[in-house]
Amino acid sequence: MAKSPQARIRKEHLLLALIFLLTLAIRLSFAFQTPYLSTDESYLVLRQADGVRESLVPSFQDPFSYGGRSLVYKPLFSYLLGLLGLISDSVLLQKAFVNVLASLLVFPVYLIARELTKSENAALFAGFIGSFIPLYVARTTNALSVYALLAPVLLTLLYLYLLIMKDEKASTWPVTWFLLLFLVAVLSHSSAVILVLGLLFYMVLVRTERLTLKGSEVELIIFSAFFFLWIEFLIFKKAFLFHGPLVIWQNLPPALLSGFFAQVDVLGAVLAIGAIPFVAGIYIIYKYVFRQRRKEFHLMIGVVLAIAFLLWLRLIELDVGLLFLGCMLAVLFAEAYRLVFAYLAKTKISRYRPLIITLVLLIFVLNSVFPSISFAAQELAHVPADEDIAAFAWLRENTPENAIVLVPYTQGHALTYFARRKSVADGNFLLVEDPGAILHDIDLLYTTTLVTKAVEVADMRGIDYVLLSQEAIRTYNTTALPAADPACFVPVYEHEDIVYEARCSLEER
Amino acid sequence: MSLIPPAYAKHLDERRALVGIMVIAALALLIPTAVRLVAFDGMPPGGTSYYSMRMAGHLLTAADPSWDPLSYQGRPYIYNPYHFLLAGIAPVANPGIISLMLPPLLGIVAAFLFLVLLRRLGIELETRFVVSLLLILSPLFISVFTQSTRMPLLVVLMLGAASLYLSERQALRFLGISLFALIPLFGLVHTIAFLLLLIVHHFANRDRLPCFLSALAIVVAGGALYQFSLVSYVGLSGHSPFAGQNLLSSIVSDLGSEAGFGVFNMLLALIGIVIIWRKKRQYRLFYILLLALVAVALLFGREAHLYLAFVFAFLGGVAFVTLAGRNWEAGLIRNLTLGIIVCGVLFSPVSYLNRTSTMPPTPEMADALAWLGRNAEPDSVVLSHYSRGHWVTYFAGLPVVMDSNVAYAPQAAERYADSAGIFSSRSLETTRALLDRWYVDYIFIDPEMKHGLVWRKDDEGLLFLFRNNETFKNVYENHDVQVWQMLRG
Numbered sequence: 002m003a004k005s006p007q008a009r010i011r012k013e014h015l016l017l018a019l020i021f022l023l024t025l026a027i028r029l030s031f032a033f034q035t036p037y038l039s040t041d042e043s044y045l046v047l048r049q050a051d052g053v054r055e056s057l058v059p060s061f062q063d064p065f066s067y068g069g070r071s072l073v074y075k076p077l078f079s080y081l082l083g084l085l086g087l088i089s090d091s092v093l094l095q096k097a098f099v100n101v102l103a104s105l106l107v108f109p110v111y112l113i114a115r116e117l118t119k120s121e122n123a124a125l126f127a128g129f130i131g132s133f134i135p136l137y138v139a140r141t142t143n144a145l146s147v148y149a150l151l152a153p154v155l156l157t158l159l160y161l162y163l164l165i166m167k168d169e170k171a172s173t174w175p176v177t178w179f180l181l182l183f184l185v186a187v188l189s190h191s192s193a194v195i196l197v198l199g200l201l202f203y204m205v206l207v208r209t210e211r212l213t214l215k216g217s218e219v220e221l222i223i224f225s226a227f228f229f230l231w232i233e234f235l236i237f238k239k240a241f242l243f244h245g246p247l248v249i250w251q252n253l254p255p256a257l258l259s260g261f262f263a264q265v266d267v268l269g270a271v272l273a274i275g276a277i278p279f280v281a282g283i284y285i286i287y288k289y290v291f292r293q294r295r296k297e298f299h300l301m302i303g304v305v306l307a308i309a310f311l312l313w314l315r316l317i318e319l320d321v322g323l324l325f326l327g328c329m330l331a332v333l334f335a336e337a338y339r340l341v342f343a344y345l346a347k348t349k350i351s352r353y354r355p356l357i358i359t360l361v362l363l364i365f366v367l368n369s370v371f372p373s374i375s376f377a378a379q380e381l382a383h384v385p386a387d388e389d390i391a392a393f394a395w396l397r398e399n400t401p402e403n404a405i406v407l408v409p410y411t412q413g414h415a416l417t418y419f420a421r422r423k424s425v426a427d428g429n430f431l432l433v434e435d436p437g438a439i440l441h442d443i444d445l446l447y448t449t450t451l452v453t454k455a456v457e458v459a460d461m462r463g464i465d466y467v468l469l470s471q472e473a474i475r476t477y478n479t480t481a482l483p484a485a486d487p488a489c490f491v492p493v494y495e496h497e498d499i500v501y502e503a504r505c506s507l508e509e510r
Numbered sequence: 511m512s513l514i515p516p517a518y519a520k521h522l523d524e525r526r527a528l529v530g531i532m533v534i535a536a537l538a539l540l541i542p543t544a545v546r547l548v549a550f551d552g553m554p555p556g557g558t559s560y561y562s563m564r565m566a567g568h569l570l571t572a573a574d575p576s577w578d579p580l581s582y583q584g585r586p587y588i589y590n591p592y593h594f595l596l597a598g599i600a601p602v603a604n605p606g607i608i609s610l611m612l613p614p615l616l617g618i619v620a621a622f623l624f625l626v627l628l629r630r631l632g633i634e635l636e637t638r639f640v641v642s643l644l645l646i647l648s649p650l651f652i653s654v655f656t657q658s659t660r661m662p663l664l665v666v667l668m669l670g671a672a673s674l675y676l677s678e679r680q681a682l683r684f685l686g687i688s689l690f691a692l693i694p695l696f697g698l699v700h701t702i703a704f705l706l707l708l709i710v711h712h713f714a715n716r717d718r719l720p721c722f723l724s725a726l727a728i729v730v731a732g733g734a735l736y737q738f739s740l741v742s743y744v745g746l747s748g749h750s751p752f753a754g755q756n757l758l759s760s761i762v763s764d765l766g767s768e769a770g771f772g773v774f775n776m777l778l779a780l781i782g783i784v785i786i787w788r789k790k791r792q793y794r795l796f797y798i799l800l801l802a803l804v805a806v807a808l809l810f811g812r813e814a815h816l817y818l819a820f821v822f823a824f825l826g827g828v829a830f831v832t833l834a835g836r837n838w839e840a841g842l843i844r845n846l847t848l849g850i851i852v853c854g855v856l857f858s859p860v861s862y863l864n865r866t867s868t869m870p871p872t873p874e875m876a877d878a879l880a881w882l883g884r885n886a887e888p889d890s891v892v893l894s895h896y897s898r899g900h901w902v903t904y905f906a907g908l909p910v911v912m913d914s915n916v917a918y919a920p921q922a923a924e925r926y927a928d929s930a931g932i933f934s935s936r937s938l939e940t941t942r943a944l945l946d947r948w949y950v951d952y953i954f955i956d957p958e959m960k961h962g963l964v965w966r967k968d969d970e971g972l973l974f975l976f977r978n979n980e981t982f983k984n985v986y987e988n989h990d991v992q993v994w995q996m997l998r999g
Contacts, residue, residue, distance in 0.1 A: 176840055216839040223833070224847040227777075231854045234764055234773060238861060245765045435966050460966065 053083020
């Protein structure tokens with residue numbers, strides 16, 4: 002007896018909900034293992050959210066970072082977390098919220114895949130794959146990452162664009178929602194450029210293939226481009242004037258540039274995205290660029306080309322590019338699934354279809370789910386050490402409020418969050434003059450054996466305390482400050498971490 | 511030349527367009543002027559304004575006007591028509607006020623003349639209005655018409671002469687051609703740019719050959735004569751020591767350029783190029799002109815950017831009118847898009863107006879230099895960043911090692927290299943030798959130099975050496991403006 006349409010629909014929805022809940026459960030099981038966060042940047046977001054909670058508006062003045070300075074950033078994400086903080090300031094709640102956001106990716110991936118393939122099974126598989134992109138899971142499970150919001154929003158925007166593309170009746174609701182969500186994306190992070198550039202590449206592809214572009218599509222693309230540019234210049238005006246074009250690379254010191262904006266390594270990309278979506282997605286791109294013409298796939302390929310273009314020119318971080326590439330390839334996997342099973346249906350082994358599906362699922366679990374879990378577990382190792390947290394707490398209780406504390410720049414935000422003291426440097430380099438020189442001085446102070454040199458650096462940077470944290474011990478391969486001196490760098494806290502007080506300064510001639 | 515079918519702006523007529531453009535030009539140009547009057551004691555912004563004021567006075571009072579004793583410690587003076595204009599008005603009004611008010615007034619005249627010129631070229635009213643708006647709201651236009659340099663006069667001269675040249679009346683045409691003879695006096699780059707415009711216009715219209723040939727002959731002859739005289743007088747101009755600066759930062763106003771283009775203006779211009787590409791056969795000469803002007807701008811730098819501003823304004827106007835007149839499927843997106851374009855176009859000039867209103871020199875800097883002028887020996891040589899050179903010569907009346915007027919300057923590259931060496935070196939011996947080479951007696955430091963223009967840290971380079979009180983003595987300090995005297999024992 003054939004099942005009723007309502008029963009079929011409920012089954013797909015149930016499966017989708019199950020994928021969402023499974024994803025969320027796995028994420029939360031990792032996230033709740035520790036009260037701390039894996040990335041230093043998360044602590045900056047936390048502080049910004051705390052600021053919103055206290056004053057209900059985002060603050061663009063930071064009294065702690067680099068000893069006190071202006072900030073330039075897109076406030077929407079920290080604003081949302083801040084509003085959440087009105088309910089409770091628990092970090093675990095905020096982690097849960099971020100993981101819920103990240104898990105929502107399954108829905109737009111499913112919807113886009115269903116729109117492209119008209120196959121519920123293919124769409125469900127794509128949704129499942131989209132939930133377990135290893136890099137995406139790693140970056141968003143135990144961190145307050147804006148990509149947890151941006152990825153689902155960008156994919157939803159693509160879905161809405163697909164609806165607008167196919168809508169003969171010119172309904173207004175997809176356009177309205179597109180505009181609203183686009184505003185959310187643009188106010189969240191500059192990586193929204195992926196969508197804008199993707200639409201422009203799509204337009205070029207369509208024109209090249211002599212396909213028709215609807216008027217509403219052209220209008221949306223023009224609007225998106227102008228709006229994105231305008232918001233970028235409005236928010237980053239000060240940074241553009243300060244740094245010029247270097248804003249695009251976030252004013253990263255040259256020593257760090259090659260790490261963040263690295264060349265793509267194919268093996269690394271496969272591991273980060275997952276082997277199955279990678280291979281399947283590449284095949285579908287090849288098919289719809291060289292063999293077949295379908296506007297919907299040109300849209301997806303346009304976005305993939307945009308990501309590749311930005312990665313090639315090193316205009317976005319490698320991790321960010323691979324993250325979004327993974328999302329797009331997960332969507333394209335649905336078409337590969339449909340094609341493979343459509344082919345198998347014509348063969349004798351079609352009677353083994355359930356077995357084949359199980360096999361594919363197993364391969365996927367091995368190639369994507371397990372690596373995702375492994376990546377997430379590895380991220381947990383990056384949380385601040387308990388010894389460092391204890392040292393931060395001591396600093397908060399025992400040092401003056403306007404004290405400047407030296408830690409490796411990779412712990413700058415954690416210091417300002419836990420210790421509520423000024424840092425010498427952190428990972429946010431926008432509006433910072435000559436960050437390379439600052440990082441050089443930090444390295445110097447942790448490594449020099451010359452007391453006068455260390456005092457000179459401490460004097461110049463206004464450093465009151467030097468924290469030899471577990472991070473510093475690992476980075477500089479030392480168990481004590483080389484320039485430690487009974488008169489000038491006095492240990493005032495000695496446990497696994499050591500806090501030195503800088504008591505000397507250079508005399509004037 | 512009609513590119514787009516008229517689609518809107520039913521309320522726009524000639525008179526309203528003219529009045530509107532002139533009012534907006536007045537607002538855009540007089541706002542920074544008003545700020546300078548109120549907050550900066552009426553001091554004009556920028557360096558070259560002070561050079562103009564000084565040379566106007568020099569022409570009136572110097573026994574030998576052909577020699578400038580202060581710039582680069584003495585150099586031949588290259589005659590500038592604008593200085594003569596200022597000198598002519600100086601007996602009647604305060605030079606500072608003239609330098610502050612004259613450029614904006616010339617800007618309003620330029621806006622009027624540009625509108626007239628576009629009408630003579632046959633461009634429709636709506637497009638004319640939008641093109642003129644884009645031009646007068648461009649950071650480059652505001653930059654040119656808020657600083658007392660020869661550029662405002664040149665633009666008014668070119669636009670006026672071109673409008674007359676395109677007149678139907680022969681007498682006015684010949685008057686225009688006569689005025690063309692003055693253009694070579696403003697320099698080689700403007701002669702070349704003007705010739706390009708003239709030639710392209712002729713080949714696009716192919717009429718009035720005698721007028722064209724007359725104009726061509728006058729400009730070419732005038733240019734050749736002037737350049738020959740210049741080379742005989744001062745020799746060839748050396749290579750600019752400022753070459754190699756970041757291109758994007760020097761042409762995009764939003765990235766910090768003092769005389770650049772707004773991002774949205776450039777974007778609209780790009781869309782304009784795409785729109786008229788459909789009629790590329792018809793507009794091939796326009797494309798040639800655009801490429802030629804880009805080449806001139808790349809070769810000659812900032813002064814040639816002005817011509818691109820006119821071209822970008824035209825292209826941007828075409829783009830905006832096309833977008834606005836298009837049949838949009840979604841009214842909401844239409845309104846939002848046009849609103850954003852307007853906001854984006856306004857963003858650059860508003861941002862630029864904010865910068866230009868608070869540009870140095872500040873009253874504290876003027877006071878410090880005036881003090882120096884009163885208390886130093888008359889021939890004392892002053893060293894500062896080259897961008898401060900004109901302020902030193904104007905307020906202190908003392909010779910400087912270097913200023914921003916590098917064309918035909920003696921040993922410009924050596925002076926630039928040695929100045930950079932003096933500022934960056936921590937070796938007293940090296941610094942002393944360089945200072946002695948140029949007979950430096952005083953060093954002028956202002957806050958901008960200490961915070962990024964020259965140094966970033968308090969003990970960098972020369973700032974570190976200032977601790978040596980046997981060689982340097984701080985003779986003046988006020989709000990981080992300092993004057994140091996070089997002690998020669």
